[in-house]
Amino acid sequence: APLRAEDIPEYLQRRFRMEEELEERRPLMMRAKLVFEGLLDSHRDVDFVRWDRATTIEVQKTDTVADLRRIVRELSGLAEEHQMLWQFSARRNGTTRVDRVLDRSNDEDTLEVVKGEAAVGDPLSIFVQDGRGKRVDPEVDVYVAFKYLDEESKELKYLGAMVLPKDILIGDIVSTLERRLDLDEETERLEVYEELTKFLINPLEVDQTLSQAKVGNGDILVFQKANTDQSPEDLKELIHAHYEHLRNIVDVHVRRLEDPESDLFVLEVSRKCKLVEMAARIAEGMLEHRVVSEPVDCNRIQLYKHNHRGRPQELDARSERAMTLDSMVVEVHAKRETAKRPHVILCVELMGYSLADLKEGKILNFNVRCPVARKVHGDRDHQVLVPSGINATAGDALLA
Known part of the structure; x- marks a missing residue:
């Protein structure tokens, strides 16, 4: 007999109606990413934003900036009158920077128009700042970020960002920072660079x-101690080494083997990292991101290479010829503000035994058939690790 509408369960009918409504609304919707101030503090990359940690929302194309302020209030608790919204724009060099402030004169502008004016692909990206006590005049002010290159640690530290008048001398900024870093005026001076890419x-x-140096909204100034014994070639090599380190950083997306399409968390790791070292980093990440409630032995973590077309491929992280992440990196060539960094997707499985011990033994599979024992062990297959050189019996398995 043909299927009739009344034959379909009510919950399925509701689901179908919701999907139809969503499909009808889709052309009217657009995505937006909200970047809150806390995401800028620890990031060291050229855009100083962790895009994977931004808050992605769906809004209507006809929503206005005022509507967006209400959404921000609901998400963060920051009242509309205290919000300072900055729009990100993509640049031709592949970076994405804070571009302009959306003040009250923009409140009636639709988000579709706002996004179009920035020449940024989907999604619209907005930096949300607590604007209490702050005023910005786009004609005379500029939003600038600061970093400090520590020669000893070879680390580029994010110092913060602030609104400055365009007519301020760069030398005055340098002098202020020298005082805050408590540098000796006679022997320790700072040099300043603009970080372009x-x-x-x-x-x-x-x-x-x-203004004369053409420093605009979202530009990054990098400060470093001047070294009179250092030639320009040495300085160039030092900075090149730092950026070479940054170029080696990849995002490792960690996922469960049983759910290979959803991230548990993302780690920043060198592409030269060996898989056995990666297992240790993942063990730390599982505890940090509360995937587990207590520390995990990294030797219990089995790694798999993600496969979009089938089951993930098992990796032997503990062999003498164990590969590095470099051979699995997915390179990114898109010059867009939403382009991700080169990345690796690893699936993980937490084993009931140490994989390091497995090299010196074997896994014995067995099933309990005794009715009494099955009440304790359940009707399922069991595994036990048996050291090499031992002739294991069923009795050994039960004792194990």
Whole structure:
């Protein structure tokens, strides 16, 4: 007999109706990413934003900036009158930076129009700042971020960002930072560069204003102690080494073997990291991100290479010829603000035994058929690790 509408369960009918409504609304919707201030503090990359930690929402194309402020209030508790919203824009060099402030004069602008004016692909990206006590005049002010390159640790530290007048001398900024770092005025001075991309920096003159140096919203100034014994070639090599390190960083997406399409968490790791080291990092990440409630022996973690077309491929992380992440990196060539960094997707399975011990033994599979024992062990297959050189029997398995 043909299937009739009344033959379909009510819960399925509701689901079908919801899917139809969603499909009808889809052309009217657009995505937006909200970046809150806390996401800027620890990031060291050229965009100083962790896009994977941004809050992604769906809004209507006809929603206005005022509507967006109400959504921000609901998500963060920050009242509309205290919000300072900055729009990110994509640049031709592949970076994405804070571009312009959306003040009250923009409240009636639709989000579709706002996104179009920035020449940014989907999604619309907004930086949400607590604007209490802050005022920005786009004609005379500029939003600038600061980093400090520590020669000893070879680490580029994010110091923060602030709104400055465009006519301020770069030398005045340098002097202020020297005092805050408690540097000796006679022997310790700072040099300043503009960070353009991961591959390009530009030295700035201290007798120029920000406007003269063409420093705009979202630009990054990098400070470093001047070294009189250091040649320009040495300095270039130091900075090149730092950016070479940054270029080696990849995002490792960690997923469960049984759910290979959803991230548990994402780690920043060097592409030269060996798989056995990766297992140790994942063990730490599982505890940090509360995937487990207590520390996990990294030797119990089995790694799998993600496979979009089938079952993930098992990896032998503990063999003498164990590979590095480099051979599995998915390179990214897109020049977009939403382009992810090169990445690796690893699936993990937490085993009931140590994989390191497995090299010196074997796994014995067995099933309990005794009715009494099955009440304790259940009607399922069991595994036990038996050291090599032992002739294991069923009795050994039961004792194990």
